[in-house]
Amino acid sequence: MESNVHGRAAPSPYLNPYLAGIGLGLVLLAAFVLVGRGLGASGAFNSLIAWLVSSAAPDYAHSNSFLSGYLDDTHPLKSWLVFEVLGVMVGALLSGLLAHRVGASVERGPRISVAGRLALAFAGGMVMAFGAALARGCTSGQGLSGGALLNLGSWIFMLSVFGGGYAVAWIVRRQWR
Amino acid sequence: MTAPLYKLGFFGDEVSLIIAFLLGIGFGFFLERAGFGSAKKLTAQFYFRDMAVFKVMFSAIVTALLGVTYLSWIGFLDLSLVYLVPTYWVPQLIGGLLLGVGFVIGGYCPGTSIASASTGRIDGLIYALGFTAGTLAFAVSSPLFAGWFEAGALGQTTLPESLGISHGVLVLGVVVIAVAGFGAATWVEKRFAARDAVATK
Numbered sequence: 324m325e326s327n328v329h330g331r332a333a334p335s336p337y338l339n340p341y342l343a344g345i346g347l348g349l350v351l352l353a354a355f356v357l358v359g360r361g362l363g364a365s366g367a368f369n370s371l372i373a374w375l376v377s378s379a380a381p382d383y384a385h386s387n388s389f390l391s392g393y394l395d396d397t398h399p400l401k402s403w404l405v406f407e408v409l410g411v412m413v414g415a416l417l418s419g420l421l422a423h424r425v426g427a428s429v430e431r432g433p434r435i436s437v438a439g440r441l442a443l444a445f446a447g448g449m450v451m452a453f454g455a456a457l458a459r460g461c462t463s464g465q466g467l468s469g470g471a472l473l474n475l476g477s478w479i480f481m482l483s484v485f486g487g488g489y490a491v492a493w494i495v496r497r498q499w500r
Numbered sequence: 501m502t503a504p505l506y507k508l509g510f511f512g513d514e515v516s517l518i519i520a521f522l523l524g525i526g527f528g529f530f531l532e533r534a535g536f537g538s539a540k541k542l543t544a545q546f547y548f549r550d551m552a553v554f555k556v557m558f559s560a561i562v563t564a565l566l567g568v569t570y571l572s573w574i575g576f577l578d579l580s581l582v583y584l585v586p587t588y589w590v591p592q593l594i595g596g597l598l599l600g601v602g603f604v605i606g607g608y609c610p611g612t613s614i615a616s617a618s619t620g621r622i623d624g625l626i627y628a629l630g631f632t633a634g635t636l637a638f639a640v641s642s643p644l645f646a647g648w649f650e651a652g653a654l655g656q657t658t659l660p661e662s663l664g665i666s667h668g669v670l671v672l673g674v675v676v677i678a679v680a681g682f683g684a685a686t687w688v689e690k691r692f693a694a695r696d697a698v699a700t701k
Contacts, residue, residue: 337541340555341682343534347556348563350526355568357519359504360583362527364611365631372635389642406517410524411611412618417525418532419619427620430539430607444539444623447606448613448630449637451599455610456638457649458595459585462609463527465592467557469585471564473658473670476587480596485554487600492546495604499543 335422351471360403361468365455367408374399389456432499443498501578503571508581528615537616539607539623546604548692551685558678569671590652591645606630 337343354362373393377384384390393399419425431440455461458480460469466484469477501508506516534556535541544550571577603609606627608616613631616624642649660667 337535337552338530338533340534340552341559343530344556344559345563346530346533347527347560348567350523350530351560351564352567353526354523355564355582356503356571356577357505357523358516359507359581362523362611364609364614365635368610368631368635369639371632372639376636376639387639387642388646389639401517403516403520406520407524407527408611408614410521410526411528411531411614412524413521414525414528414530415532415537415615415618416528418529419537422533424532424537425619427622429623430616430621431623432540440623441626444606444608444627445630445633447602447604447608448627448632449602449634451602451606451609452631452634453638454595454598454600454602455631456595456635456642457591457645458599459588459592461599461611462557462603463611465585465596467560467564470557470561471568472579472582472584473565473660473667473674474584474587475654475657475659475662476585476589476592478659479587479589480592480599483593483596484600484603487597488546488604489600490597491601492543492604496547498605498607499540500547 332423334424347467348471351467354468355471358403361464361472362407363404363460363464363468364408364411365452365461366404366464367402368452369393369456370399370402370405432497434497434500440498443495501575503577504581508578527611528618531612531615532619536612537619537621537624539616539621539627542609542612543604543607548688549696551689554685555682558681562675562678565671565674569667584656584658586656587654588650588652589654591649592652 351362354360370393373384373390376390377394377399385394416425429437429440458465462484465477465480470481505511531537535552541550542553545553568577568579572579608624608627610631613624613627617628660670
Protein backbone atom coordinates (compact mmCIF):
# COMPACT_ATOMS: atom_id res chain seq x y z
CA MET A 324 0.00 0.00 0.00
CA GLU A 325 1.40 3.38 -1.00
CA SER A 326 1.49 6.14 1.59
CA ASN A 327 1.78 9.87 1.22
CA VAL A 328 3.90 12.19 3.39
CA HIS A 329 1.24 12.25 6.11
CA GLY A 330 1.51 8.51 6.49
CA ARG A 331 -2.04 7.91 5.26
CA ALA A 332 -2.70 5.43 2.49
CA ALA A 333 -2.98 7.10 -0.91
CA PRO A 334 -6.36 6.91 -2.65
CA SER A 335 -6.73 3.91 -4.95
CA PRO A 336 -7.35 4.51 -8.65
CA TYR A 337 -10.96 4.48 -9.82
CA LEU A 338 -12.45 1.31 -11.23
CA ASN A 339 -12.37 0.81 -15.01
CA PRO A 340 -15.48 2.63 -16.32
CA TYR A 341 -16.80 -0.38 -18.21
CA LEU A 342 -16.50 -2.65 -15.16
CA ALA A 343 -18.17 -0.01 -12.97
CA GLY A 344 -20.91 0.29 -15.60
CA ILE A 345 -21.47 -3.46 -15.72
CA GLY A 346 -21.65 -3.48 -11.90
CA LEU A 347 -24.24 -0.68 -11.93
CA GLY A 348 -26.12 -2.42 -14.72
CA LEU A 349 -26.35 -5.65 -12.72
CA VAL A 350 -27.67 -3.77 -9.66
CA LEU A 351 -30.24 -2.12 -11.93
CA LEU A 352 -31.17 -5.46 -13.47
CA ALA A 353 -31.63 -6.89 -9.97
CA ALA A 354 -34.03 -4.01 -9.18
CA PHE A 355 -36.09 -4.78 -12.31
CA VAL A 356 -36.21 -8.51 -11.53
CA LEU A 357 -36.80 -8.29 -7.78
CA VAL A 358 -39.07 -5.28 -7.46
CA GLY A 359 -40.22 -4.42 -10.99
CA ARG A 360 -38.88 -0.87 -10.92
CA GLY A 361 -35.63 0.95 -11.56
CA LEU A 362 -33.21 2.86 -9.35
CA GLY A 363 -33.61 6.55 -8.64
CA ALA A 364 -32.53 9.46 -6.50
CA SER A 365 -34.58 12.65 -7.03
CA GLY A 366 -37.77 10.88 -5.88
CA ALA A 367 -36.26 10.55 -2.40
CA PHE A 368 -35.81 14.34 -2.26
CA ASN A 369 -39.46 14.73 -3.28
CA SER A 370 -40.52 12.45 -0.42
CA LEU A 371 -38.34 14.43 1.99
CA ILE A 372 -39.94 17.73 0.96
CA ALA A 373 -43.43 16.19 1.03
CA TRP A 374 -42.76 15.06 4.59
CA LEU A 375 -41.32 18.42 5.71
CA VAL A 376 -44.15 20.45 4.17
CA SER A 377 -46.87 18.08 5.37
CA SER A 378 -45.48 18.28 8.92
CA ALA A 379 -45.55 22.09 8.85
CA ALA A 380 -48.71 22.66 6.78
CA PRO A 381 -50.65 19.42 6.19
CA ASP A 382 -53.61 20.99 4.39
CA TYR A 383 -51.38 22.90 2.01
CA ALA A 384 -49.25 19.82 1.27
CA HIS A 385 -52.31 17.73 0.38
CA SER A 386 -53.70 20.48 -1.84
CA ASN A 387 -50.40 20.88 -3.71
CA SER A 388 -50.58 18.77 -6.87
CA PHE A 389 -46.84 18.02 -6.90
CA LEU A 390 -46.52 17.09 -3.21
CA SER A 391 -49.80 15.20 -2.85
CA GLY A 392 -48.40 12.53 -5.18
CA TYR A 393 -45.89 11.67 -2.45
CA LEU A 394 -48.43 11.59 0.38
CA ASP A 395 -50.65 8.63 1.21
CA ASP A 396 -51.65 6.73 4.34
CA THR A 397 -48.11 5.67 5.20
CA HIS A 398 -45.33 7.93 6.47
CA PRO A 399 -43.89 9.92 3.51
CA LEU A 400 -40.37 8.76 4.37
CA LYS A 401 -41.41 5.11 4.29
CA SER A 402 -40.86 5.13 0.56
CA TRP A 403 -38.86 2.80 -1.66
CA LEU A 404 -36.50 5.49 -2.92
CA VAL A 405 -35.81 6.89 0.56
CA PHE A 406 -34.62 3.44 1.65
CA GLU A 407 -32.63 3.03 -1.56
CA VAL A 408 -30.91 6.40 -1.04
CA LEU A 409 -30.00 5.46 2.54
CA GLY A 410 -28.34 2.43 0.98
CA VAL A 411 -26.50 4.65 -1.52
CA MET A 412 -24.98 6.53 1.44
CA VAL A 413 -23.76 3.31 3.02
CA GLY A 414 -22.49 1.81 -0.25
CA ALA A 415 -20.60 4.95 -1.29
CA LEU A 416 -19.04 5.28 2.15
CA LEU A 417 -18.02 1.62 2.08
CA SER A 418 -16.39 1.96 -1.35
CA GLY A 419 -14.73 5.23 -0.32
CA LEU A 420 -13.30 3.71 2.85
CA LEU A 421 -11.94 0.68 1.00
CA ALA A 422 -10.26 3.00 -1.52
CA HIS A 423 -9.02 5.58 1.04
CA ARG A 424 -11.11 8.30 -0.59
CA VAL A 425 -13.07 9.49 2.47
CA GLY A 426 -12.19 12.91 3.88
CA ALA A 427 -13.59 16.43 4.08
CA SER A 428 -12.78 18.36 0.91
CA VAL A 429 -14.25 20.68 -1.71
CA GLU A 430 -13.99 19.61 -5.34
CA ARG A 431 -12.98 22.59 -7.48
CA GLY A 432 -10.62 23.75 -10.18
CA PRO A 433 -7.56 25.94 -9.44
CA ARG A 434 -9.23 29.21 -10.51
CA ILE A 435 -12.24 29.39 -8.15
CA SER A 436 -12.52 30.09 -4.41
CA VAL A 437 -14.09 27.64 -1.99
CA ALA A 438 -16.98 30.04 -1.36
CA GLY A 439 -17.51 30.52 -5.08
CA ARG A 440 -17.54 26.79 -5.67
CA LEU A 441 -20.02 26.16 -2.84
CA ALA A 442 -22.32 28.91 -4.12
CA LEU A 443 -22.31 27.31 -7.58
CA ALA A 444 -22.89 23.85 -6.06
CA PHE A 445 -26.01 25.18 -4.32
CA ALA A 446 -27.21 27.03 -7.42
CA GLY A 447 -26.61 24.01 -9.65
CA GLY A 448 -28.56 21.84 -7.23
CA MET A 449 -31.49 24.24 -7.36
CA VAL A 450 -31.52 24.38 -11.16
CA MET A 451 -31.34 20.63 -11.33
CA ALA A 452 -34.25 20.20 -8.91
CA PHE A 453 -36.49 22.08 -11.36
CA GLY A 454 -35.14 19.98 -14.21
CA ALA A 455 -35.69 16.68 -12.41
CA ALA A 456 -39.19 17.66 -11.29
CA LEU A 457 -40.18 18.62 -14.84
CA ALA A 458 -38.57 15.54 -16.34
CA ARG A 459 -40.07 13.24 -13.67
CA GLY A 460 -36.70 11.87 -12.73
CA CYS A 461 -32.98 12.53 -12.77
CA THR A 462 -29.95 10.86 -14.31
CA SER A 463 -30.68 7.75 -12.19
CA GLY A 464 -34.40 7.28 -12.60
CA GLN A 465 -34.86 8.67 -16.10
CA GLY A 466 -31.39 8.30 -17.58
CA LEU A 467 -30.15 4.98 -16.27
CA SER A 468 -33.37 3.11 -15.43
CA GLY A 469 -35.56 4.51 -18.21
CA GLY A 470 -32.68 4.23 -20.67
CA ALA A 471 -32.35 0.50 -20.03
CA LEU A 472 -36.10 0.04 -20.53
CA LEU A 473 -35.89 1.95 -23.86
CA ASN A 474 -38.41 4.43 -22.45
CA LEU A 475 -39.09 7.05 -25.15
CA GLY A 476 -39.17 9.99 -22.72
CA SER A 477 -35.94 8.84 -21.07
CA TRP A 478 -34.01 8.91 -24.34
CA ILE A 479 -35.35 12.38 -25.20
CA PHE A 480 -34.34 13.41 -21.67
CA MET A 481 -30.83 11.94 -21.94
CA LEU A 482 -29.99 13.66 -25.22
CA SER A 483 -31.24 16.86 -23.64
CA VAL A 484 -29.04 16.45 -20.54
CA PHE A 485 -25.87 16.08 -22.59
CA GLY A 486 -26.99 18.97 -24.82
CA GLY A 487 -27.61 21.27 -21.85
CA GLY A 488 -24.31 20.32 -20.23
CA TYR A 489 -22.19 20.94 -23.32
CA ALA A 490 -24.08 24.18 -24.04
CA VAL A 491 -22.97 25.87 -20.80
CA ALA A 492 -19.68 24.06 -20.10
CA TRP A 493 -17.60 26.82 -21.67
CA ILE A 494 -19.26 29.53 -19.55
CA VAL A 495 -18.43 27.85 -16.24
CA ARG A 496 -15.04 26.41 -17.28
CA ARG A 497 -13.20 28.48 -14.66
CA GLN A 498 -14.91 26.46 -11.97
CA TRP A 499 -13.31 23.23 -13.09
CA ARG A 500 -10.21 23.88 -15.15
CA MET B 501 -43.28 -15.84 -15.59
CA THR B 502 -41.48 -15.66 -12.24
CA ALA B 503 -40.41 -12.02 -12.07
CA PRO B 504 -40.70 -9.20 -11.05
CA LEU B 505 -40.93 -11.04 -7.73
CA TYR B 506 -42.48 -8.18 -5.74
CA LYS B 507 -45.20 -7.49 -8.30
CA LEU B 508 -46.06 -11.19 -8.46
CA GLY B 509 -46.50 -11.35 -4.69
CA PHE B 510 -43.37 -13.27 -3.65
CA PHE B 511 -42.83 -10.75 -0.86
CA GLY B 512 -44.52 -7.69 0.61
CA ASP B 513 -43.84 -3.99 1.13
CA GLU B 514 -41.59 -4.38 4.17
CA VAL B 515 -39.26 -6.78 2.39
CA SER B 516 -39.23 -4.53 -0.68
CA LEU B 517 -37.90 -1.70 1.50
CA ILE B 518 -35.09 -3.90 2.79
CA ILE B 519 -34.29 -4.82 -0.82
CA ALA B 520 -34.33 -1.09 -1.69
CA PHE B 521 -31.71 -0.49 0.98
CA LEU B 522 -29.54 -3.39 -0.22
CA LEU B 523 -29.80 -2.37 -3.88
CA GLY B 524 -28.93 1.18 -2.81
CA ILE B 525 -25.73 -0.12 -1.23
CA GLY B 526 -24.77 -1.71 -4.54
CA PHE B 527 -25.74 1.46 -6.43
CA GLY B 528 -23.72 3.75 -4.14
CA PHE B 529 -20.78 1.35 -4.11
CA PHE B 530 -20.41 1.29 -7.89
CA LEU B 531 -21.03 5.05 -8.23
CA GLU B 532 -18.16 5.73 -5.84
CA ARG B 533 -15.95 3.02 -7.43
CA ALA B 534 -16.43 4.70 -10.81
CA GLY B 535 -15.19 8.00 -9.34
CA PHE B 536 -18.63 9.59 -9.40
CA GLY B 537 -18.24 10.95 -5.88
CA SER B 538 -15.93 13.52 -7.48
CA ALA B 539 -17.37 16.59 -9.23
CA LYS B 540 -14.13 17.11 -11.16
CA LYS B 541 -14.29 13.59 -12.55
CA LEU B 542 -18.00 13.97 -13.44
CA THR B 543 -17.74 17.37 -15.12
CA ALA B 544 -14.60 16.39 -17.10
CA GLN B 545 -17.15 14.71 -19.40
CA PHE B 546 -18.26 18.15 -20.58
CA TYR B 547 -14.69 19.25 -21.35
CA PHE B 548 -13.85 16.02 -23.25
CA ARG B 549 -11.04 15.20 -20.78
CA ASP B 550 -12.60 12.12 -19.21
CA MET B 551 -15.65 10.51 -20.79
CA ALA B 552 -16.33 8.20 -17.83
CA VAL B 553 -19.89 9.53 -17.36
CA PHE B 554 -20.81 8.39 -20.85
CA LYS B 555 -18.86 5.12 -20.60
CA VAL B 556 -20.23 4.08 -17.21
CA MET B 557 -23.78 5.16 -17.99
CA PHE B 558 -23.99 3.39 -21.32
CA SER B 559 -22.24 0.22 -20.21
CA ALA B 560 -24.76 0.09 -17.33
CA ILE B 561 -27.67 0.71 -19.72
CA VAL B 562 -26.45 -1.95 -22.16
CA THR B 563 -25.89 -4.47 -19.35
CA ALA B 564 -29.37 -4.00 -17.86
CA LEU B 565 -30.98 -3.78 -21.32
CA LEU B 566 -29.43 -7.07 -22.45
CA GLY B 567 -30.40 -8.61 -19.10
CA VAL B 568 -34.08 -7.66 -19.24
CA THR B 569 -34.27 -8.55 -22.94
CA TYR B 570 -32.85 -12.02 -22.32
CA LEU B 571 -34.89 -12.66 -19.17
CA SER B 572 -38.13 -11.66 -20.85
CA TRP B 573 -37.23 -13.67 -23.97
CA ILE B 574 -36.81 -16.89 -21.93
CA GLY B 575 -40.10 -16.16 -20.19
CA PHE B 576 -38.67 -15.42 -16.74
CA LEU B 577 -39.41 -11.70 -16.50
CA ASP B 578 -42.71 -10.06 -17.42
CA LEU B 579 -41.47 -6.73 -18.78
CA SER B 580 -45.00 -5.34 -18.87
CA LEU B 581 -44.95 -5.38 -15.05
CA VAL B 582 -41.76 -3.30 -14.82
CA TYR B 583 -42.77 0.31 -14.17
CA LEU B 584 -42.25 2.68 -17.08
CA VAL B 585 -42.40 6.43 -16.39
CA PRO B 586 -44.95 7.93 -18.81
CA THR B 587 -43.55 10.16 -21.54
CA TYR B 588 -44.34 13.90 -21.49
CA TRP B 589 -41.82 14.94 -24.09
CA VAL B 590 -42.08 18.73 -23.67
CA PRO B 591 -41.25 18.99 -19.94
CA GLN B 592 -38.81 16.08 -20.29
CA LEU B 593 -36.90 17.87 -23.02
CA ILE B 594 -36.82 21.15 -21.06
CA GLY B 595 -36.15 19.34 -17.78
CA GLY B 596 -33.25 17.49 -19.41
CA LEU B 597 -31.70 20.75 -20.60
CA LEU B 598 -32.02 22.23 -17.10
CA LEU B 599 -30.49 19.09 -15.64
CA GLY B 600 -27.51 19.32 -17.99
CA VAL B 601 -27.02 23.00 -17.15
CA GLY B 602 -27.31 22.31 -13.42
CA PHE B 603 -24.91 19.38 -13.73
CA VAL B 604 -22.05 21.52 -15.06
CA ILE B 605 -22.79 24.36 -12.63
CA GLY B 606 -23.34 22.19 -9.56
CA GLY B 607 -20.93 19.40 -10.42
CA TYR B 608 -23.25 16.54 -9.51
CA CYS B 609 -26.62 14.97 -10.10
CA PRO B 610 -28.81 13.94 -7.15
CA GLY B 611 -27.50 10.37 -6.85
CA THR B 612 -23.84 11.28 -7.24
CA SER B 613 -24.17 14.18 -4.78
CA ILE B 614 -25.29 11.68 -2.16
CA ALA B 615 -22.31 9.45 -2.94
CA SER B 616 -19.96 12.43 -2.75
CA ALA B 617 -21.42 13.85 0.48
CA SER B 618 -21.14 10.37 2.04
CA THR B 619 -17.41 10.39 1.34
CA GLY B 620 -16.88 13.86 2.83
CA ARG B 621 -17.23 16.20 -0.16
CA ILE B 622 -18.60 19.47 1.26
CA ASP B 623 -19.62 20.66 -2.22
CA GLY B 624 -21.62 17.45 -2.66
CA LEU B 625 -23.47 18.15 0.58
CA ILE B 626 -24.15 21.77 -0.42
CA TYR B 627 -25.37 20.60 -3.83
CA ALA B 628 -27.79 18.19 -2.09
CA LEU B 629 -29.04 21.07 0.08
CA GLY B 630 -29.50 23.17 -3.06
CA PHE B 631 -31.42 20.32 -4.67
CA THR B 632 -33.62 20.07 -1.56
CA ALA B 633 -34.29 23.82 -1.61
CA GLY B 634 -34.98 23.66 -5.34
CA THR B 635 -37.45 20.82 -4.88
CA LEU B 636 -39.31 22.88 -2.28
CA ALA B 637 -39.26 25.90 -4.60
CA PHE B 638 -40.61 23.80 -7.47
CA ALA B 639 -43.36 22.31 -5.29
CA VAL B 640 -44.48 25.76 -4.13
CA SER B 641 -44.38 27.21 -7.64
CA SER B 642 -45.81 24.10 -9.36
CA PRO B 643 -49.25 25.71 -9.99
CA LEU B 644 -47.41 28.11 -12.35
CA PHE B 645 -46.18 25.20 -14.46
CA ALA B 646 -49.42 23.22 -14.33
CA GLY B 647 -50.27 24.19 -17.91
CA TRP B 648 -47.34 22.56 -19.63
CA PHE B 649 -46.19 20.11 -16.92
CA GLU B 650 -48.22 17.53 -18.82
CA ALA B 651 -47.56 18.83 -22.34
CA GLY B 652 -46.58 16.32 -25.00
CA ALA B 653 -48.19 13.40 -23.13
CA LEU B 654 -47.59 10.16 -25.03
CA GLY B 655 -48.28 7.70 -22.19
CA GLN B 656 -46.09 4.76 -21.21
CA THR B 657 -44.22 4.06 -24.40
CA THR B 658 -40.87 2.73 -25.56
CA LEU B 659 -38.59 3.53 -28.48
CA PRO B 660 -39.49 0.29 -30.35
CA GLU B 661 -43.22 1.06 -30.00
CA SER B 662 -43.04 4.69 -31.00
CA LEU B 663 -40.55 4.22 -33.84
CA GLY B 664 -42.23 1.07 -35.11
CA ILE B 665 -38.97 -0.90 -34.98
CA SER B 666 -38.86 -4.40 -33.50
CA HIS B 667 -37.50 -4.67 -29.95
CA GLY B 668 -34.64 -6.97 -30.98
CA VAL B 669 -33.44 -4.70 -33.76
CA LEU B 670 -33.53 -1.67 -31.47
CA VAL B 671 -31.58 -3.47 -28.74
CA LEU B 672 -28.96 -4.41 -31.31
CA GLY B 673 -28.90 -0.80 -32.53
CA VAL B 674 -28.35 0.54 -29.00
CA VAL B 675 -25.50 -1.92 -28.43
CA VAL B 676 -23.82 -1.00 -31.72
CA ILE B 677 -24.20 2.74 -31.05
CA ALA B 678 -22.88 2.33 -27.49
CA VAL B 679 -19.80 0.38 -28.61
CA ALA B 680 -19.11 2.91 -31.38
CA GLY B 681 -19.61 5.66 -28.78
CA PHE B 682 -17.08 4.04 -26.44
CA GLY B 683 -14.51 4.03 -29.23
CA ALA B 684 -15.28 7.64 -30.14
CA ALA B 685 -15.10 8.70 -26.46
CA THR B 686 -11.64 7.18 -26.03
CA TRP B 687 -10.46 8.81 -29.27
CA VAL B 688 -11.72 12.21 -28.05
CA GLU B 689 -9.99 11.76 -24.67
CA LYS B 690 -6.68 11.03 -26.40
CA ARG B 691 -7.02 14.00 -28.74
CA PHE B 692 -7.67 16.42 -25.88
CA ALA B 693 -4.87 14.91 -23.78
CA ALA B 694 -2.48 15.51 -26.71
CA ARG B 695 -3.77 19.07 -27.08
CA ASP B 696 -3.29 19.76 -23.35
CA ALA B 697 0.25 18.35 -23.53
CA VAL B 698 1.09 20.77 -26.36
CA ALA B 699 -0.53 23.70 -24.50
CA THR B 700 1.50 23.18 -21.31
CA LYS B 701 4.84 22.97 -23.13
